[in-house]
Amino acid sequence: MQNPISNPFVGVWAPRALSVLRFIAGLVFFPHGTQKLLNFPPREGGSVELFSFMGFAGTLEVVGGALIMLGLFTRPTTFILSGMMAVAYFMSHFPRNFYPTLNGGDAAILFCFLFLYISVAGGGSWAYDTFRTTKAGPTH
Numbered sequence: 237m238q239n240p241i242s243n244p245f246v247g248v249w250a251p252r253a254l255s256v257l258r259f260i261a262g263l264v265f266f267p268h269g270t271q272k273l274l275n276f277p278p279r280e281g282g283s284v285e286l287f288s289f290m291g292f293a294g295t296l297e298v299v300g301g302a303l304i305m306l307g308l309f310t311r312p313t314t315f316i317l318s319g320m321m322a323v324a325y326f327m328s329h330f331p332r333n334f335y336p337t338l339n340g341g342d343a344a345i346l347f348c349f350l351f352l353y354i355s356v357a358g359g360g361s362w363a364y365d366t367f368r369t370t371k372a373g374p375t376h
Contacts, residue, residue, distance in 0.1 A: 255307065255360030261350055262304030265317070269297025296320055304354075307363025315355035321348035 270276050272294030275283040284290040296317065303313045321344050329341030336342050359365050 251361035253360070254354075254357055255362035257350075258307060258310065258354055258359050258363065259305050261347070261354070262301045262306075265297060265304065265347060266301030269294040269299075269301060273298060293320065293324070307359035307365050310359035310363055310365050311355050314351040318348050318351035318355060321345075321351065 267277065271279050272284050272290055273286065284294060286295070300313050300317045300320075303309050304317075325341045325344040325348065329336070329339040329344055331339075333339040336345055
């Protein structure tokens with residue numbers, strides 16, 4: 237059986253797929269912040285105060301989501317957001333019920349571990365970080 241790492245297809249496309257995963261994660265995460273800060277898309281209760289705990293969370297979601305989509309400062313951004321999502325889960329969802337399917341915390345858990353993975357794996361070959369750290373851009 238061939239080692240998947242030595243497979244040319246996997247070697248070329250795995251970093252690209254990581255970039256797509258990173259971009260989509262940022263794209264899905266970003267509106268959580270715009271909803272808190274700008275009430276877009278509209279939410280019950282309107283926007284939150286900027287200088288509040290939820291305002292801080294919204295700011296992290298907007299700035300972090302944008303940085304993740306760009307692939308800029310990917311590792312530290314996703315590490316911080318991974319922790320933020322763990323805090324969000326245990327503060328907001330876990331007290332409601334033990335089971336994530338019943339407490340609405342599925343997305344928080346998934347974002348937490350997805351961001352933790354990206355903080356270790358990096359942004360992929362199509363991340364701005366990759367272009368900044370190599371003179372000729374990505375090799376793939």
